[in-house]
Amino acid sequence: MDPYVLKSLNAAKRAREAAVVVTDLEDGRDRLVRAGDHVAGELGEAIGKVLKSGKSGVAQAEGREFFLNVHVPPARMVIIGAVHISQTLAPMARMAGFDVTIIDPRTAFATPERFDGSDLRADWPEDVLKDRPLDYFTAVVAVTHDPKIDDYPLISALKTGCFYVGALGSRKTHGRRVERLKEAGLSEETIGRIAAPIGLPIGAASPAEIAVAVLAQVIEALRTRELPVRDAEGAAA
Template sequence: MTSGTAQADLTIFDNAPELALQWHREGVGAVLCTVVQTWGSAPRRTGSQLVVAGDGRMEGSVSGGCVEGAVILEAQAALEAGTHKLLEFGVSDDDAFAVGLACGGTIKVLLEPVGHTLKTEVLEALVLARTERRPLAYEVDLTSGQGHLVNIASYPDRMRLDRSGVEEDGTTFVAVHNPPLRLIVVGAVHIAKALLPMARIAGYDPVLIEPRAAFGSAERFPGERILDDWPDEAVEKLGLDARTALVLLTHDPKLDDPALMAALRGECFYIGALGSKRTHGQRHQRMIAAGFMQDDIARIHGPVGLDIGAASPAEIAVSILAEMTAVLRGKAE
């Protein structure tokens, strides 16, 4: 049995392409607005997107609020004209301070009307790839507005760093579309009840694995995606790619270890396991006995989470999410 959504959901922070395609198909029209260049400490990074519908609806953000109004008006004009447009805004010190910056700067936003310069078939292929967790890059000429999807091998550094941006020629913008971050949690315990919604807010698509029906019920975890398979079977179905974090919370080697072994053979960027130092030492020995090398086992963060003195389940969840973030962003010690 699986409760919740049957396929990988994209978070509300990263669904602009999907929403743009939906609004276009509904016949109201849509414009995808993308940050292509900005100042160094901007509240929205390069590649951030806002989608504007022909009826005035909007979702997303390109600046934190200081230029959205102007972008929406320009987007509706671009949709009516059926042409792309590159906007440039000089943000004043006062406006920058209002959205959390120390000083102002410049922001450039590309407007792409769906079905015109942004071809429907290109957007459909992009949305399909995102649904299937296949990384892609979208390359667009800022002068002509013509864009197309390219193989990730064309931009290995950008894909690895998850960094969209303008190339050295000054006219080619590359939007990186890596699979959404995903968190797989094994064990429907109190920590999981706090960790899953926190992770979703941070941009993860969370999945809970719990074969014990009394623990992993929809009543205890309303709205969550729950797999009641054995953990090794569940992670095999889900896949463990480089955009996936795995957190083991059961304390039960019969449940944790099969998933852990699958993770050590996979590409998870983060593997965390609950338990004391003594418990982790025993886990270490079991992995050695299973044939894993020391370098493999060193990928396991155990005891799980940063040492922040966490006591309650919610505080432990905070520590886990913080450690996941540090590892993802290359800030882990």
């Protein structure tokens, strides 16, 4: 591999940009193609395909064999609520490769002591998400069950098409939430995308067990959903 290709690839990854390493398997030469770069012909088509699917593979183009290794940004997890569940969910999600942010305006909850090593924002979701908007590669996990805090990021996640949207709360709490989101103008189908009750049904009881159930459900969503077509800026179309 060309050292320059490696450096450019790692820079793209740090900037959360999708890129493809194209290796000619006959002569070993390689190059980096970023999402939005124009590549002509059969090879360009094949590159477009792997960027869309997110799946690397061998491609035949112009009578040669190429390996196309696609690198998409690591999934992000935005946790709304610096609660007990989040104290376990955040480090576990980081271990599983997620880029995690915890948001909670309640400064009694959002203390660095309770969230050592996490990217913690003691601010309203409205303000934090302005600087770092949600995208397709983001999972939103709302666990405060306080409508004042949860509703805005939930609505924003559903509108953006985040690959996972989950909300904690009893059936009664969720029923009231569904009513509020309908009043906010969301369709029943859109609201139906919210994972509620949150987490895979493994009978989780303690906060740590619920965190496992939630993380498993987020991974399931990440690995079973198709990637959207992305434009030159890397934004979901």
